[in-house]
Amino acid sequence: MSRDKNFTALLLTLALHAAVWLLASGYPFQHVSPPQAPKTAEKIVFLELIPPPRQPLPEPPSAPPAKLPTTPITVPPPDTALAAQAPDPAPAPSPDRPRASMAAPPPPTAEEWAFAAQYTNKNSKGYRYSWGQQLRSMMGTAVEGPDQGVVRFRIEIAPDGRLTQLQTLWTTSAKAEQLARQAIQNMPPLPPTPTGKPLVFDKTISFSPFANDGPPIYRDDCKPEPPVFRNPFAWDGTTPQVVAAPTPTAPLDPQALADCLRQLPKDSVEAESARDQRVMDRWGSSRTGKPDQ
Structure with a gap:
């Protein structure tokens, strides 16, 4: 046993001496990385694309000059007065389709005129309708074409039923206005107005096969x-601006x-x-x- 202990002590002594010697000699104990290879420098190359020179396009062959007609065309001067008054003509109907038409309505009956002569509401509403129906019945049949149209009058009728004023406000057909005025001149005597006062109203007469009053x-x-x-925001630019509220009807x-x-x-x-x-x-x-x- 003593011999083994001495051998172990000897080994420890030798190990300590070796370690001291290594420390004294400066032996590196740290891990040293292997040297890296030097990196090569990258080269950047710029390329510039230069387009080829443009070639001129070939000129198209010139067309021969067109031959103008030698016969002169004479255009008559337009009549400005007639052109301003005459409406645009309506397209002619197809030859395989007959033109539409509407017969004149019957005139008001005696009972209808009796009611109209007594009805005072809404500015003698019944009288105004009967007057328009009487006028339209005397204008005849309305046929599709350039003569159809609408005319609006302003009428004033005296208390005894006589016409005292007739004014055309606008019209879309000279023929319709002519027939309406001719019918008004030949209208039979009318009953007195319902209120006993002059009756003033506007009336639109449609002389068309597609409309009926x-x-x-x-x-x-x-x-x-x-x-x-x-418009509550209407303003003339000079007077004080006031927003007007609608006035309710009593x-x-x-x-x-x-x-x-x-x-x-x-x-x-x-x-x-x-x-x-x-x-x-x-x-x-x-x-x-x-x-x-």
Whole structure:
């Protein structure tokens, strides 16, 4: 046992001496990385593309000059007065289709004139409609073509039924205006106005095979008039600017309302159908909103 201990001690002594010698000699114990190879410098090369020179395009062969007609064309000078008044001619119908036409409506009956002479609501609404129906019935059949059109008059009728003023506001057909004025001159005597005062109104007469002025609707004539729209921001630039509010329409007093309701007739099927057609023509739908006045 003592011999083994001595041998172990000897080994430890030798190891310590070797370690001291290595430290004294400066032996490197740290890990040294292998030397890296030197990097080569990168070269950047710029290439510039130069387009080839443009070649001139070949000129197209010149066309031979066109030969103008030798016969002179004479254009007559237009009549400016007639050109300003005459409407644009309507296209001629196809030869394989007959032209549309609409016969004149019958004149108002004695019963219809009796009602019109007593109805005072809405500026004598019944009288105004009967006058237009009487006029249209005397104008004859409306045929599709350049003579069809619309004319609007401003009329004043004296209390005894005589025509005292006739003014053309506008027209789209000289023929329609001529026939209307001729019918007005030959109109039979009319009954007195319902109010006993001069009756002034505007009336549009349609002389067309595609339009017809049907009977009006009377059931809403006693309701207050809707307020007339006026631009609240309109300003002349000089007076103080004030935003105007719409003025509501006052309802009728009880006595006037009772007198109005007493005059209301019973609306006919023809009047309802004519009103629906006017709504369809105006709005393109069957919606029944505010009635026509």
